[in-house]
Amino acid sequence: xxxxxxxxxxxxxxxxAARLQAEGHEVVGATLQLYDARSAAKKGACCAGQDIRDARxxxxxxxxxHYVIDAEKRFQDSVIGRFADAYAAGETPVPCVAxxxxxxxxDLLGLARDIGAEAMATGHYVRRVEGPHGAELHRPIDSxxxxxxxxxxxxxxxxxxxxFPLGDMPDKAAVRAEAERYxxxxxxxxxxxxxxxxNDGSYVDLVERMRPEMAGPGEIVxxxxxxxxEHDGVMRFTVGQSKRLGNAAWLDGQRQMVVGVEPGxxxxxxxxxxxxxxxxxxxxxVNWLVDAPPEGxxxxxxxxxxxxxxxxxxxxxxxxxLVQLEEPAMPAPGQACVFYQGTxxxxxxxxxxxxxESAA
Numbered sequence: 001x002x003x004x005x006x007x008x009x010x011x012x013x014x015x016x017a018a019r020l021q022a023e024g025h026e027v028v029g030a031t032l033q034l035y036d037a038r039s040a041a042k043k044g045a046c047c048a049g050q051d052i053r054d055a056r057x058x059x060x061x062x063x064x065x066h067y068v069i070d071a072e073k074r075f076q077d078s079v080i081g082r083f084a085d086a087y088a089a090g091e092t093p094v095p096c097v098a099x100x101x102x103x104x105x106x107d108l109l110g111l112a113r114d115i116g117a118e119a120m121a122t123g124h125y126v127r128r129v130e131g132p133h134g135a136e137l138h139r140p141i142d143s144x145x146x147x148x149x150x151x152x153x154x155x156x157x158x159x160x161x162x163x164f165p166l167g168d169m170p171d172k173a174a175v176r177a178e179a180e181r182y183x184x185x186x187x188x189x190x191x192x193x194x195x196x197x198x199n200d201g202s203y204v205d206l207v208e209r210m211r212p213e214m215a216g217p218g219e220i221v222x223x224x225x226x227x228x229x230e231h232d233g234v235m236r237f238t239v240g241q242s243k244r245l246g247n248a249a250w251l252d253g254q255r256q257m258v259v260g261v262e263p264g265x266x267x268x269x270x271x272x273x274x275x276x277x278x279x280x281x282x283x284x285x286v287n288w289l290v291d292a293p294p295e296g297x298x299x300x301x302x303x304x305x306x307x308x309x310x311x312x313x314x315x316x317x318x319x320x321x322l323v324q325l326e327e328p329a330m331p332a333p334g335q336a337c338v339f340y341q342g343t344x345x346x347x348x349x350x351x352x353x354x355x356x357e358s359a360a
Contacts, residue, residue, distance in 0.1 A: 002026040003163065004112035004120045006104060007058070007066070009051025011179050011186045012123030014058045016165045018182040020121060021062055028115060029059045029066040030108055034075040034099075035197060054186050061183065069111065071103045078102035080197055084210040090261040091334025092238040094305075094350075095195065096150045105158050112161070119163050126151055127167030127343075128159060135159045137289055139343040140167040149305050152338040152348030153287045204235045218266025220248045223259070234266045239332040245270060257330070277328035283337045283349030284320040290346050292316045300340045303331045303351065314339055320349050 005017040007029045021027045031052050052068055059066035079098045086093035104122075112120040125145035127138040137159055139148045154162070169175055179187035198206055208215040220229035229248030231237065236244055242257040248270060249256055259276045260269035286292075296315035301323055302308075311326035323337055331337065331351045338348035 001118040002028065002116060004028050004030055004108065004115065004117040006108050006120060006122045007031045007055040008123065008192065009054040009186070009189075010123065010192060011176060011184070011189050012125075012166055014055070014123075014184050014186050015175050015179050015182070016121050016123050017058060017064070018062055018184060019165055019178070021064060022182075027062070027064045028117065029055060029064060030069060030111055031055045031066070032069050032071045032075075032103055032107065034079075034103070035072055054189065057185055061185075067111070069107055071107055074103050074107070075099070075197075080206075081210075083203075084207045086334050087207045087235055088211050088214060088263050089334075090263050092332040093334050094150070094336050095197070097153055097336060100151060101153045105154065105162075109158060109161060120161055121163040121165055123166055124151060124164050125166055125169075126164050128162060128164050129344075137345040138167070139340075139345075140164075140169070142169060142171050145172060148345055149302055149336060149338050149348075152289075152336060152345055153285075154289070155287065156289060159289065204233060207235045208233070214263050214266065216266060218268065220245065220268045220270060222251065223269065223271050228270070231268055234261060234263050234268060237261055237268045240330045242273065259330075277330050278325075279328050280322060280324045281331050281337070282317070282319055282322055282352055284352045286316070286320045286347060286349035288347040292347075297339075297341075297346070299346055301325070302338045302340065303329065303335055309340055312339075314346075320352070321347075 003020055003025050005013060005020065005027055007013045007017060009031060017027050017029055033052060056066050079095050079102055082098055083093050083095045109120055124147045125140040125142060126148045127140055129136045129138050137148065137151065137154060139146050166175060176187055195203055214234060217230055217232050218234050219227050220231055222228050228251060229246050231244065237258050239258055239260065242249065242255065245256060254272040254274065256270040257273045257276055258268055259271040262269065294316065296313050298313050300309035301312040310329065313324045315322045333351050335351050336348055337351050339346040
């Protein structure tokens with residue numbers, strides 16, 4: 001079959017292309033140019049400059065066509081702009097989700113269908129399993145490389161068309177060894193980083209450049225609004241954080257943590273760690289990869305990329321879904337809350353607040 005391979009210029013997608021060609025498929029490679037080559041020279045960047053040249057070199061060695069799509073403007077608006085907007089709204093964004101759904105799985109899937117491809121393959125570490133009711137999305141064999149949390153927004157139609165050949169690989173060393181066997185120049189290339197578009201400085205510098213009205217010092221206050229300290233930039237704080245609080249880190253003998261951020265006022269709100277956890281939360285923009293259970297479902301949820309899943313009950317509500325946790329937690333607004341049963345992703349959404357009485 002003809003398969004479009006999304007090639008970032010790294011070892012993972014290059015091995016996917018080589019493997020599929022070796023299996024007898026007609027491979028067509030495509031790379032998104034996400035930003036100007038001059039701004040992507042550092043290690044950890046992807047989809048620009050040397051990465052495009054590396055992807056083309058792999059295609060040339062293996063003898064298949066390779067296309068480059070200029071998606072710089074779309075990436076700036078749908079990923080980087082939304083990243084800054086989320087911080088401006090007091091949320092902690094997940095730009096990799098926006099990138100997958102905003103340009104990768106939209107623009108590249110469109111190209112795949114335009115050229116008559118029967119599937120599109122990527123180098124993500126996740127498994128697509130044919131179940132009794134259609135394609136299912138599962139965690140990969142290598143738990144250390146698990147990217148399923150970032151792919152919760154994949155739609156059922158997209159999942160029908162997508163393939164993830166690396167989901168069954170035991171570890172990254174095996175992938176690099178396979179790249180060596182195929183003679184790929186990227187076999188030893190370092191992995192890209194999560195915030196690949198932060199090319200100099202830090203994400204704080206990026207946000208403050210894009211939203212200069214949010215830069216500068218501000219107040220640290222308790223839950224009653226009493227000023228208890230000062231900070232050097234509201235962008236340096238997210239819900240659940242306990243660092244950078246200075247003298248406000250301990251109040252009345254209790255360890256404090258960030259429980260809220262008000263960027264417009266440059267204000268950080270703190271509270272006692274022991275009293276800052278919630279038992280329920282609301283998630284918005286829910287994507288279900290199963291039929292939404294009207295009466296709710298018992299499952300596990302993961303609210304950060306690298307945390308251990310916790311037991312919960314999910315119930316659809318008009319605003320999205322109500323998540324009732326078996327044990328209290330401190331979720332960060334803007335982060336993803338992904339629903340699992342075993343290794344399978346049932347769906348997920350974005351955490352929008354921690355008080356859900358009005359949704360119950």
